[in-house]
Amino acid sequence: MAEGNGRPDLAAMTGRLGRALAAAEVPVLRAHGLSMWAYVVLLALDEGPVRSQSALAEAIHADKTRIIGVLDDLQDRGLIERVPDPGDRRVRLLSITAEGRRLRDAAQAAVQEREERLLSRLTEEERATFLRVLQDLHALPWEDLAGP
Amino acid sequence: MAEGNGRPDLAAMTGRLGRALAAAEVPVLRAHGLSMWAYVVLLALDEGPVRSQSALAEAIHADKTRIIGVLDDLQDRGLIERVPDPGDRRVRLLSITAEGRRLRDAAQAAVQEREERLLSRLTEEERATFLRVLQDLHALPWEDLAGP
């Protein structure tokens, strides 16, 4: 006895869509030599330098021990800078380099170009509303989305 | 130097939204005595009986070894039926019970009631378009979303 009435849970729909888009993103990023975490780090640093690795980890909702290898690799490749703070030599000042910004821009352009394939299924009105709502919800703090 | 132009990746926005909604769902489901996988199984069986555990696992994109414990528990609690197929006693015929359907309905009502809190931020027009687009995209096969 099929059911039919009602809608699927919002969580099920956005979850599946998010996983599918992430799966689509992986090969694009790998073509640019980036892991998902490396890409997330470059995106975060592109909005400005960060004063400590802990702060960066918190900003991207990662564990601080989890991004160390990522930072090592990005630094070795000259995509980020990681220098001890002269005022407090325990903390590392993190910033993206010009080369890192170039790579980030190229990767993101490729990612979004691919996403256009999906958005092209929508009408102009659907596309505009969908993206606006998504951006509004994305701007909300986590607690407003996930609750107390 | 902040950037500002362009939009966040679709994958980042839907991914975060999906994870947040899933996180919001967990305590609601637990209040009904259900894990996420148990809930997914009940939802899948509600659309009709399934002829084998392998088929069910494939339908919900899970490994067949992963759902065994879930099925054991659901069966012990009388929420599903699992009987050997008389025609081929290797396969198990799976179906949801009336009690299982009651629990599923109660759980889903609670889940969606919570999701309404988020949707109430939208205008009627935004809400209608957003849900319609989401359902359309959700109905697409995985390959259309994630690509080749």
Place this chain on the structure above:
DNA sequence: TATTGTTATACTCTATAACTATA
């Protein structure tokens, strides 16, 4: 003593391989 970053360890989830029973 407290904190940043790092390394080492343990845990959770998932997938793979080996096994039983039916065919």
Place this chain on the structure above:
DNA sequence: TATAGTTATAGAGTATAACAATA
């Protein structure tokens, strides 16, 4: 022999605990 289901094992990803350097 091949397949459905189960159990046992191993792997990936992640978090926790212990450590070194600096404050």
